[in-house]
Amino acid sequence: MRRSDPVLLVGALFGLAGVAAGALGAHGLRGRLDPAALDWWKTAAHYAQVHAVVLVALALACPQRGAVLRFAGAAFGLGIAIFSGTLVAMALGGPRWLGAITPLGGVGLLAGWAALVVHAIRSRP
Numbered sequence: 001m002r003r004s005d006p007v008l009l010v011g012a013l014f015g016l017a018g019v020a021a022g023a024l025g026a027h028g029l030r031g032r033l034d035p036a037a038l039d040w041w042k043t044a045a046h047y048a049q050v051h052a053v054v055l056v057a058l059a060l061a062c063p064q065r066g067a068v069l070r071f072a073g074a075a076f077g078l079g080i081a082i083f084s085g086t087l088v089a090m091a092l093g094g095p096r097w098l099g100a101i102t103p104l105g106g107v108g109l110l111a112g113w114a115a116l117v118v119h120a121i122r123s124r125p
Contacts, residue, residue: 005063007073011055014080018048021088029091037091044087051080051109058116068122072115079108 022045029041055076062069083105086098 005059007055007065007077008059010073010077011052011059013052014048014077015052015056018045018052018084021045021048021084033091040087041091044084044091047109048080048084051076051112054112066119068115068119072112072119075108075112075115079105079110079112081105082108 021041025038025041025045029038033041055073058065058069058073058076065073083102086094086102086105090096090098
């Protein structure tokens, strides 16, 4: 039996969660959250969706990933979890100090993009 690709699985799960969060924010939370909290929610869903697509594309385009692409996948996965997770938590009433952790997720996302840049440069013919 073949094992599933963890990058594809994580990307698909974050894509699913991002769409569900976007729908919930648009239809279930409007009027229940203050405008700042709803904005955090929308940002979390947007970043989760965008980077989920990147993870899925990475998994499908590069099934045999080297160290740089494995790092990129891990950085995107952790970045989504931390960035979007802290924003969702704050939107739902979590402590505001989580906002100090949110940028760490952004650094993870940036690290994933930087790893893709490194891979692109190394992959030139």
